[in-house]
Amino acid sequence: MGISILPPSDSDDDLGSGSPGSPSPSPHDSSSDTSMPDAASTSSSRRPGAGKRPKLSSSQRRRNRILVPGETITDEAQWMRGHGTFSAAAPSSSHASASAGATITATLPGPLHTTNKLLSITPLRSRYHPSIGDLVLGRIVSVDRARWRVDIAAPLLAQLPLSSINLPGGVLRRRTTADELQMRTYFQEGDLLVAEVQGVGNSDGVATLHTRSLRYGKLRNGVFVRVMGEGRGVGVVRGRRQVFTVATVAGSGSGSGSGEVDVALGVNGYCWVSRHVDPEADALEKEKAGKAKMAGAGSRVGMSISNLDELVSNEIYSSQNDEIDYRTRKEIARLCTCITLLADAALKIDEDTVIKAYSAAVEAEMEMMVDEDDEDAVAAAAAAGVDRKSELKKRIVQAVVGGG
């Protein structure tokens, strides 16, 4: 059989510049190194540059291709199998016939993911599985004997032992039965807290939490957001900074209030957006209050390392929200919406993307405010309210993706 040289087909070059109808490359071909000329040109013609790139033959690379277990992904030998795939040629039988050995089949349901020559299927949804060291947010479900049960979106409720929290009055205090009796003064049912996974039960996978750091503990002054947790690299990302402060526009105008907003992203998909609390400024305030009290009692006790813990701890378990001004509240709401939007767009949620989405949202609002001077524009915008919303969404998503 002679070698036939086929002309390169245009339809396969949907990379980069692409056609105007599809501004972005296929979602599942994440790497820009991957292009998709047809199989015939790979095997029989050598186009410089293009021929080197791996590609699936045209019948096997439908856009948004969903695979189910057992389905053949490819039978070309050039591909490597990644997660969620299976190759009949096990390492032990590498000398098997080439045609049979190259067949790669799916073992999980989901979209195909191509990274250079690596084919993998990563399921989109997976439940949060706690592992040691995770920063999680949780909600108290019940108060048990010497422990709380906490919902952390895992298959089983986590437990928070009384001995794993900071009690007022020093770290080295003994936990007595009196503490057990007044457990509800620390955490009640429905309270939200941020904690770290201290251990995971071997037999049943129940997570044990701890809040033995000033970074952890009860949450207040904010809003709870629930998004999809880990899974396929979307949702909240592990191993990045998960508690950070965003400098919002609320503080830029008037001098009152720093305008900063704290964001805590739990790897379990629970997030908390709240008014920024500056520990130092807070401690100073407390010190003043403490001094005032102590002055009344006739003794002068300043702030020192010995009573710092006490001063702070008494406020840790308060459920009373502070006064939050309107502008800060608005920015908190905006950040919450941004986080939800990122989750809806199946994007990574970390410090970087949240800040990008937030600044895009602010920018878009600025432009809308310019529009409002023009009465016709306002009327038109009101008529197309839904369109504006989706336009806003699109812009935020593009800002995050484009910057990445």
Added chain:
Amino acid sequence: MADKRRINGPASGTAIPIFTPSKSGAHTLQRTRKPNQLRKIYLQPGVVPTASGSAYLELESLCHPSSLLNAVPSSLKLSCVIHGPKPLPRNANFSSNLQLTINVKFAPFATRQRRGYIRDVTERDIGTHVETALCGVIVRDRWPKSAIDIIITILEAEDDVQWGSGTQQQNTVGGLGNMNVVSGCITVASAALMDAKIDCLDLITGGVAAVVPKDDGKFVHHLDPSVIEEPFLNSACVVGYMPARDEVTLVWTRGNIPSYSDGQTCRFDSLLDSAVNAAKGAHVILRQVATELAQAESTKLIIDESKT
């Protein structure tokens, strides 16, 4: 069966005694489906939110239109829950493969003959069959030092013998009801494994076929036979089958293959083929369910994660 810690219901159902003129064989439901037509299947993955994976399977209910005596509908309702993969206990020996624990349990009300709360021999036997079928499909070396629990609850099933038929069924092979249960268990466990995102070589399904005598002395293969539709059958076979690999991981046959005088061949492998065809029919459903599941999850995916 005697479980002294609980107050058990009566061992068998207490039906109101209705005395009707005996019409032997009249209570049998005539099979109206074609020999190669399966009962309708309802399959829903992800029914238990707290489990890693779960699925529910229900077969079309066949009911007597007229007879009160045999008003028990013939149906199959199964739910499967998967927990894990979770690490093996610290004191367990090292295992490079995923450890499967299969727990099959009839609900006490699942069949006309009430079941106990403690697993009996039949349930363990069904569990062994299902485990054999699933061991071949799970890529077990993907999960070393781990275990999964597969818990299948049978909410409704057929009795092995037709109720009220007495000893007239001389030709009937026992265990057809259990075979249907095994087949359903394999299919529902496959859907739950898919929901739990545990690596599987293929979507395995179960299928049942039976050799049924016809009036003219010949024999016909019925796919997906139901106990109340088949008063007489010679043999029955259940398989666990992987269509994409064309592999059978479980075969369980009962009865004997009839011999012929007219030259028609009826061999074991043709019965096996019929059971495989039944499994292929169920695979169509399972595949559709798998695709819908994956699509539902990916509708949200509009733009891929940015490069890092």
